[in-house]
Amino acid sequence: MFRIAVLLSGRGSNFRAIFEDLEARPLNIEIVGVISDNPKADGLLFAQSKKLPCFVIERKKKEQPLEAFHFTLTQTILDLNPDLIVLAGFMRLLPANLVEAFDGKIVNIHPSLLPAFKGLRAQQQALDAGASQAGCTVHYVVPEMDAGAIIEQVAVPIIPGDTEESLSARILVEEHKLYPAVIRMIAEGKIRLVKDRVIKES
Ligand code: GRF
Numbered sequence: 001m002f003r004i005a006v007l008l009s010g011r012g013s014n015f016r017a018i019f020e021d022l023e024a025r026p027l028n029i030e031i032v033g034v035i036s037d038n039p040k041a042d043g044l045l046f047a048q049s050k051k052l053p054c055f056v057i058e059r060k061k062k063e064q065p066l067e068a069f070h071f072t073l074t075q076t077i078l079d080l081n082p083d084l085i086v087l088a089g090f091m092r093l094l095p096a097n098l099v100e101a102f103d104g105k106i107v108n109i110h111p112s113l114l115p116a117f118k119g120l121r122a123q124q125q126a127l128d129a130g131a132s133q134a135g136c137t138v139h140y141v142v143p144e145m146d147a148g149a150i151i152e153q154v155a156v157p158i159i160p161g162d163t164e165e166s167l168s169a170r171i172l173v174e175e176h177k178l179y180p181a182v183i184r185m186i187a188e189g190k191i192r193l194v195k196d197r198v199i200k201e202s
Helices: 011-023 042-049 066-080 098-101 122-128 164-187
Strands: 004-007 029-038 055-057 084-087 107-111 133-140 148-159 191-194 197-200
Touching: 004 011, 004 042, 004 066, 004 197, 011 029, 011 042, 011 164, 029 042, 029 066, 029 107, 029 164, 042 055, 066 098, 084 164, 107 164, 122 133, 122 164, 133 164, 164 191
Parallel strands: 004 029, 004 084, 029 055, 084 107
Antiparallel strands: 107 133, 133 148, 191 197
């Protein structure tokens, strides 16, 4: 089995899309753990309802040093021994040593056509910049935010009158198709990272 660990912080609609895609067309993929830094995340509740192994790793502000949070996160992931770590709306940067240990084995989805509009509120950034199109990107993860090798992108138009909400919704429809498809191809060995280059086989 190809072992996947999912990290999320909130709504979890991408995780849900991945789960439902695998339910509809099973592959040799096992979701070995869903980790959330937010005990109230809807994505976590969904995972619990599906009886998946769930882990809440909270960083209680002030009380806990970042190192302690990183240590627990790293140990939990190492114990799960995943073949792929899927970031699905995980709102924290991973510790650099974890990213290096899983080089080429961590993916993220971001709601922009990277390298444009990294970071928070990417859809609003695209609107503010007067861009004519936006989209989503699945990429490998490196220690710097939203900066790793790009695997696949899908563009959507920006329509006059778009708001952050309307544009985000248009992009999200594509995210829910793109992310499951890319994860499937990685699990099948059709996409991999070799020396910082994405290799794809049809
Ligand atoms: C998505 O827009 C994704 O691109 C970004 O965070 C959002 C997560 O949404 N990384 P959800 O939690 O998957 O619904």
